[in-house]
Amino acid sequence: MTDRAELLEAALDGLPEGLGLLGGAGEVMFWNQAAQGITGYTAIEMMGRAIPEGLAALASAGCCTEEAQPPGAPPENRRFVASARHKMGHLVPVITSFLVLNNGLGERIGSALLFHPAESLDALPQSELMDAAMAEGTRTDLLERLQIECDDFARCGKPVGVLRISIDQAQELRKTHGAPACHAMSKKVYYALAHGLRPGEEIGQWGRGGFLVIAHERSTEMLAAHAQMLVGLARTADFRWWGDRVSLTVSVGAAQMSGDVGEGLTGMLRRSREALEASIREGGNRATIAAGDSTKNHPREDSPCSQS
Numbered sequence: 001m002t003d004r005a006e007l008l009e010a011a012l013d014g015l016p017e018g019l020g021l022l023g024g025a026g027e028v029m030f031w032n033q034a035a036q037g038i039t040g041y042t043a044i045e046m047m048g049r050a051i052p053e054g055l056a057a058l059a060s061a062g063c064c065t066e067e068a069q070p071p072g073a074p075p076e077n078r079r080f081v082a083s084a085r086h087k088m089g090h091l092v093p094v095i096t097s098f099l100v101l102n103n104g105l106g107e108r109i110g111s112a113l114l115f116h117p118a119e120s121l122d123a124l125p126q127s128e129l130m131d132a133a134m135a136e137g138t139r140t141d142l143l144e145r146l147q148i149e150c151d152d153f154a155r156c157g158k159p160v161g162v163l164r165i166s167i168d169q170a171q172e173l174r175k176t177h178g179a180p181a182c183h184a185m186s187k188k189v190y191y192a193l194a195h196g197l198r199p200g201e202e203i204g205q206w207g208r209g210g211f212l213v214i215a216h217e218r219s220t221e222m223l224a225a226h227a228q229m230l231v232g233l234a235r236t237a238d239f240r241w242w243g244d245r246v247s248l249t250v251s252v253g254a255a256q257m258s259g260d261v262g263e264g265l266t267g268m269l270r271r272s273r274e275a276l277e278a279s280i281r282e283g284g285n286r287a288t289i290a291a292g293d294s295t296k297n298h299p300r301e302d303s304p305c306s307q308s
Contacts (some may be wrong), residue, residue: 007151016235016247018094020113021101022059026050029110037196037232038094038117042088054085058096058113077107084115090129092117092195106133117192138204142212145202145263149214150265153257162212163230164206164272165193168249168284183263189248192237196230220256220289227254227287235285251279255290 009030018026019037027050031043039055041297051059083091096115103109149160167189174182186205193211194203199279206212217223234250253276255268271290279288 010208016238016245017114017116018236020046020058022051022111022285024110026059026110031154033232034236035113035115037229037234038086038092038115038236040196040229041085057082058084058094058115059098059111059251072249082115085108086195088194088196088198116236117195139206139212140299142202142214144205146214149216150257150268159216159218159256161215161217161220161254162268162272163215163223163227163287164253164255164269164276165211165213165230165234166251166276166280167210167234168251168280169246170210173246178242180221184241185246185248186240188237188239189234189250193230193250196233198226215254223256224252224287225288227252227289231285231287249285251276251284252287253277253279253290254287 012030013032015032016034018034018038019030020035021030023029027048028046031041031046036042041052041055046211082094082096084094086092094115094117096113099112099114100108101110101112146160146162149158152158153160167185170182170185173185188294190203190205193213197203197213198215198217200216202214203211215223217226231250231252234248237246237248239246253272253274255272255275257263257268275288275290279286282288
């Protein structure tokens with residue numbers, strides 16, 4: 001029988017906002033999936049340890065709040081904008097709340113961090129570039145880029161893979177609220193995913209409610225981990241339509257270029273589509289790696305690619 005603690009943990013882990021619970025000494029006691037998606041740090045990496053230096057800004061408003069609160073007083077909540085440094089090194093603007101947790105005697109026993117990507121992302125300088133990338137013709141541009149990447153793979157083994165991404169709620173939202181809502185939703189998810197990309201990766205629109213990421217992970221295991229991270233990151237997209245918050249999830253199909261005879265761009269895209277369809281059949285909100293992706297691809301040290 002499921003106990004209360006298990007139910008509570010499941011509920012907190014499913015929150016669309018990032019949540020971190022800290023003990024009295026500042027050590028991490030809980031780190032949910034959304035927090036992992038926003039920061040890149042997994043719960044296993046965080047548990048029992050202090051907040052990494054790059055994420056210290058998330059709790060900066062509460063660093064001087066050490067005094068006890070009167071019994072029965074409401075928790076002290078501080079909300080502010082901060083820049084968190086993702087595990088991969090880039091900055092992520094977030095809106096965060098710092099909540100002091102007290103016991104029945106008013107003594108501080110810990111704190112909670114609740115955060116989500118800042119709404120001001122739309123006003124960032126790169127937003128114009130993102131809008132341009134979502135314009136008509138992106139699919140053609142991606143195909144041209146993919147062909148170049150596949151030629152590099154054939155010539156010197158430079159790793160290349162694709163992550164085909166579909167927004168699970170796209171079809172239903174289009175039916176109930178029309179194309180404008182669907183376009184706004186796509187932009188929100190696009191911004192969330194773009195902030196989780198590795199240096200050198202590209203993302204573009206790929207059909208209605210879908211995207212394609214060109215990745216360069218050195219193994220299928222790393223590609224799988226990256227795909228799962230993007231699944232978690234998509235859940236943090238704060239999308240609201242006519243005042244109602246719509247929870248968003250994505251399905252991902254990942255495939256990596258294989259050294260098998262006859263494998264080319266068409267084959268890799270076909271396998272990524274089949275992997276995506278498998279994720280959708282399983283209910284969405286998950287990533288699937290294409291069947292047969294088991295080869296680790298590394299560029300030869302003496303190849304032209306290794307000099308770039």
